[in-house]
Amino acid sequence: MANDYMPVALSMAGRTCLVVGGGKIALRKVEILLKYDCNITVIAPEVDDKIQYFGDSNKVTLKKREYKSPEASMFSLVISASNDDEVNKLVAKDCGEADIPVNVVDNPPLCTFIFPATLYRDSLTISVLSDGKAPFFSSGVRKILEELFPEHWKKLANMAAEFRKKAVEKYPHDQKKREDCFDRFLAADWKEIIKKKEPGIIEKEMEALLQ
Numbered sequence: 001m002a003n004d005y006m007p008v009a010l011s012m013a014g015r016t017c018l019v020v021g022g023g024k025i026a027l028r029k030v031e032i033l034l035k036y037d038c039n040i041t042v043i044a045p046e047v048d049d050k051i052q053y054f055g056d057s058n059k060v061t062l063k064k065r066e067y068k069s070p071e072a073s074m075f076s077l078v079i080s081a082s083n084d085d086e087v088n089k090l091v092a093k094d095c096g097e098a099d100i101p102v103n104v105v106d107n108p109p110l111c112t113f114i115f116p117a118t119l120y121r122d123s124l125t126i127s128v129l130s131d132g133k134a135p136f137f138s139s140g141v142r143k144i145l146e147e148l149f150p151e152h153w154k155k156l157a158n159m160a161a162e163f164r165k166k167a168v169e170k171y172p173h174d175q176k177k178r179e180d181c182f183d184r185f186l187a188a189d190w191k192e193i194i195k196k197k198e199p200g201i202i203e204k205e206m207e208a209l210l211q
Helices: 025-035 049-055 086-096 133-149 152-170 175-186 190-195 201-210
Strands: 014-019 039-043 060-063 077-080 103-106 117-121 125-127
Touching: 014 025, 014 175, 025 039, 025 077, 039 049, 039 152, 049 060, 060 117, 077 086, 077 117, 077 201, 086 152, 117 133, 117 152, 125 133, 152 201, 175 201, 190 201
Parallel strands: 014 039, 014 077, 039 060, 077 103
Antiparallel strands: 117 125
């Protein structure tokens, strides 16, 4: 059976995002969006204190009023988390007519995209989804991933990005040698290497793997 949702990595740089609603669920969505370089507008008559703080500190554009149809069509990504089902349906309708991606919380039939359960380790992002059918299961798998990818993976993710840059600079026209470098990087016991406190040991190890 075909799945409904295809996982993709969407560039959020400069994207205009709308969140309709001001409660705890809306807050969680705002906090996710704040991880990215996008422009966030929140529309709701009343908002959680933390959303108010985000508005006061110019982290989001806050409009404390009712949603006005069809303003969702002016954004490039929309999340509707209103406690009024009719508002959520109206937002979904406006987005559908304008072909704007929309997530209506806890209402998969109205969604054109959904949020996976996600683990962040700096530039490494690991997401799990159950095609919208069992979100609690995705969240459970995410907790397992937290144990499989502990905090030192943050440093490792940044090191991998730097290592790739160096490999491309050293072997700009030799894909085979670059791939060999990447294989050696992945095979190294970084957990133990990172534990060592000797100055420059990580840099020395990375240089050795480039040879």
